[in-house]
Amino acid sequence: MVTSTPHNPPVYDLVGVGFGPSNVALAIALQEARDHAAGTTAATLSGVFLERQAEFGWHRGMLLNDATMQVSFLKDLVTTRDPASDFSFLAYLHQVGRLHDFINHKTLFPLRTEFHDYLAWCASRVEGQVRYSHEVTSVEPVRDAAGRVALLDVVARDAAGALTRHRARNVVLAPGLLPHLPGGRTESARVWHSEHLLHRIAALEPAAEPRSFVVVGAGQSAAEAAAHLYDRFPDAEINTVFARYGYSPSDDSSFANRIFDPEAVDAFFTAPEDVKTEILEYHRNTNYSVVDPDLIEELYRKHYADRVRGVERLRQHNTSRVAAVEEHDSGVTVTVEDLTSGKQTPLYADHVIYATGYRPADPRDLLGELAQRCLTDTAGRPVIQRDYRMATTDEVTCGIYSQGGTEHTHGLSATLLSNVAVRVGEILDSISARTAPVSDAPAASHVAAPH
Numbered sequence: 001m002v003t004s005t006p007h008n009p010p011v012y013d014l015v016g017v018g019f020g021p022s023n024v025a026l027a028i029a030l031q032e033a034r035d036h037a038a039g040t041t042a043a044t045l046s047g048v049f050l051e052r053q054a055e056f057g058w059h060r061g062m063l064l065n066d067a068t069m070q071v072s073f074l075k076d077l078v079t080t081r082d083p084a085s086d087f088s089f090l091a092y093l094h095q096v097g098r099l100h101d102f103i104n105h106k107t108l109f110p111l112r113t114e115f116h117d118y119l120a121w122c123a124s125r126v127e128g129q130v131r132y133s134h135e136v137t138s139v140e141p142v143r144d145a146a147g148r149v150a151l152l153d154v155v156a157r158d159a160a161g162a163l164t165r166h167r168a169r170n171v172v173l174a175p176g177l178l179p180h181l182p183g184g185r186t187e188s189a190r191v192w193h194s195e196h197l198l199h200r201i202a203a204l205e206p207a208a209e210p211r212s213f214v215v216v217g218a219g220q221s222a223a224e225a226a227a228h229l230y231d232r233f234p235d236a237e238i239n240t241v242f243a244r245y246g247y248s249p250s251d252d253s254s255f256a257n258r259i260f261d262p263e264a265v266d267a268f269f270t271a272p273e274d275v276k277t278e279i280l281e282y283h284r285n286t287n288y289s290v291v292d293p294d295l296i297e298e299l300y301r302k303h304y305a306d307r308v309r310g311v312e313r314l315r316q317h318n319t320s321r322v323a324a325v326e327e328h329d330s331g332v333t334v335t336v337e338d339l340t341s342g343k344q345t346p347l348y349a350d351h352v353i354y355a356t357g358y359r360p361a362d363p364r365d366l367l368g369e370l371a372q373r374c375l376t377d378t379a380g381r382p383v384i385q386r387d388y389r390m391a392t393t394d395e396v397t398c399g400i401y402s403q404g405g406t407e408h409t410h411g412l413s414a415t416l417l418s419n420v421a422v423r424v425g426e427i428l429d430s431i432s433a434r435t436a437p438v439s440d441a442p443a444a445s446h447v448a449a450p451h
Contacts, residue, residue, distance in 0.1 A: 010044050011167045013400075015154045017136045018174035019051035020058060020121055021417060022403040025077040026172060026424040027126040033428065045432060048166060050156045052135035056123035061196040062221060063113045064228050069248070070220065070292065071417050072108040073115070077122055079419035080262075086162075087125070092118045132301050133159035139171060139366050140398075149217050149370070149396040162400050169397035170431050175361035177415060182185065187326065190332050194221045194355035194384070201232065210236050210350040214334045216322055218242035222355035223291040223299060229300055229353075232315055239347050241317045241336055245361070247299070250290035251283070259411065260418035268411035269386050280412065287412055288357070317345075325352060362416055363390065363402040374400070377430050378410075384409040385432035388423065399434060401427050 014030075016023040027049055062196040078085035085091070089110070093099040102110070112116075123130070134156040142151035154166045179193040185194060192200045194217070200306075204210070207252065210233055215226045222240065230238050244343040259279075260280055284290075303314045317336050323344055334347045359376045364371040364382060372408060375391040383391035390400045401425065407414040 009165070010169050011151060011169060012048055013168070014047040014165045014170040014172055014173065014431055015123040015152070015168035016047065016049035016172045017139075017154065018176055019056065019123065019130050019132075020054075020174055020176050021077065022424070023049050023172065024056070024123050024126065024404070024418045026174075026427065027129045028077055028085075028122060028367065029081065029424045029428050030129065031126050032082070032085065032087075037451045044065075045428070045435065047129060049130040050134040050136050050154065050166065051130055051132050051420060054133050055158070056120045058116055058119055060116075061199045061359075062224070063198065064192060064224055065113065065117055067110055067112045067224055068107075068109045068292075069115050070109070070252075072109070073110050073250065075260075075418050076118065076421070078421050080419075087122050089115070089118050092121050095121070095340070097212050099241060104253070107218075107376070131156070131158075131164075136163065136366060137163070138368055139370060140368065141370055142167065144397075145388045147395075149373070152370075152398055152400070163352065168398070169435050170401065172427060173363040173366070174362075174403040174404065175365070177358035177365055178361050180357050180359045181271060181308065182356055183189075184328075185354065190327055190350065192354070193354045193357075194225050194353055197225055197228070197353060200351075209233070209403055212237045212239065212331075212347070212349040214239045214241060214322075214347055214349045214352045215355060216241045216352065217289075217355035218247060218291075219289045219355065220291050221297070221357070223247055225297050225353050225355050227299055227302070229293065235314050236350075237315060239317060239334075239336075239349065240323055241314045241320050241334075243319060243321055245318050245337060246295045246316075247291040248285065248289065249293040249296060250287070251285045252292075258287055259286060260416065261414045262419060262422045265410050265413060265419060266386075269409060276408070277413075283303060283412060286301055305445040317382070321331065326331065360405040360407065362406045367400070368394070370400070379408075381408050388427050389430060399431060401430070403427070 016026060028048050030045060035326060037044045045200065045336060055165045075088040078087045091100065093102050136156045140150040140153040142153055144150040152168050152171050154168060156164050160163055168446060179195045181193060185191065211234060215222055215238065226238050226240050229236065251407055268279060304315050319339045320336050321339060322334055323337040326333045331348055331350050332352050335344050335350055336347055337344045355450050364374055366414045367374065373393045373396050377383055384402060384406045385391055388401045388403065388406065390402055392400065404415060413419040
């Protein structure tokens with residue numbers, strides 16, 4: 001058990017759990033608020049962020065050299081909240097000396113590797129607010145004299161195994177997304193989720209020459225994985241398996257993109273539940289199980305060129321599903337079932353890549369007994385207020401905010417970059433309105449590790 005907290009420990013106005021793009025944006029907004037208040041008598045909020053990774057990283061396993069972002073660079077961490085911010089993507093380009101080159105490129109969609117560099121650049125500029133190698137293990141209630149939960153203790157294990165306790169008036173959970181493998185599948189040396197694609201390829205023996213891959217999935221990551229493997233291993237056969245007849249193009253049209261605007265969040269939040277369900281279903285093709293049209297064309301060109309040469313390296317098993325996966329010493333046998341005929345075909349592969357997406361982590365997973373005091377809807381999902389604060393019983397007077405797991409209340413932009421800048425501004429405004437700021441940002445208090 002964790003030992004008790006020292007008497008009257010220092011208190012932060014907010015503690016952020018996780019330091020992906022959402023909480024990096026929040027740290028930027030927090031720092032900019034302090035900078036704007038410098039030299040004045042205005043009070044500012046104190047905060048610290050806890051991140052289990054040793055450094056900033058965002059989907060590193062899919063940072064393919066030629067993959068581009070699916071969202072405009074203008075939807076960076078700050079621009080839609082404050083176009084004058086020097087944390088913008090354009091400010092980053094100016095800093096690294098590529099602004100004019102990017103302008104001449106005439107695109108709204110930078111390389112994914114470049115955008116990752118931008119995110120890391122932002123994270124490095126607010127690194128004084130983050131504690132890396134701190135994996136949060138629990139969030140515990142701290143009660144006042146009346147028995148109400150007035151504060152929260154965020155307990156984390158650092159790189160040395162010691163437990164640290166950070167006391168907060170508000171906690172902002174950014175749990176991120178969890179890789180999803182269907183049918184109870186688990187990862188192994190030969191079966192991977194696409195999240196780890198580049199890492200697993202790099203770990204192969206230097207002399208390894210895979211003969212065959214199976215890529216499961218119909219979305220952007222699946223198509224990117226198939227294209228990358230096709231180019232990376234020119235002698236290998238790439239088998240793609242998905243339930244659709246062909247890859248479906250993403251809807252990136254101007255009117256449809258309005259679904260990601262801040263005004264769309266307002267409309268979605270106030271809509272009846274049946275309307276919310278319809279909206280999510282109508283516009284799934286803006287984000288889920290869809291592929292950029294240019295990538296679809298590229299894959300078809302590869303497939304057709306092979307047909308011209310009399311080979312078939314890129315094989316599509318459409319209207320199909322994976323019925324069974326059996327690993328053995330020399331590879332994996334994947335049984336593919338045709339959904340139209342029921343016929344089952346064994347495929348022999350060196351490796352299987354599941355590009356089957358992600359699921360939002362439940363923000364309640366770290367809350368322990370506090371989760372029982374979070375209100376739920378008829379489907380058992382957490383009730384999230386418009387300011388992203390989790391609705392709780394009256395017993396809880398502190399703030400528990402969630403950046404993630406809010407698609408059912410705030411719409412399709414909940415797990416995307418599109419509204420990050422605006423969202424963190426709304427969260428800070430909410431915390432500021434509810435919190436009397438403390439003057440100094442305290443250091444972490446350490447507690448004994450369990451025996």
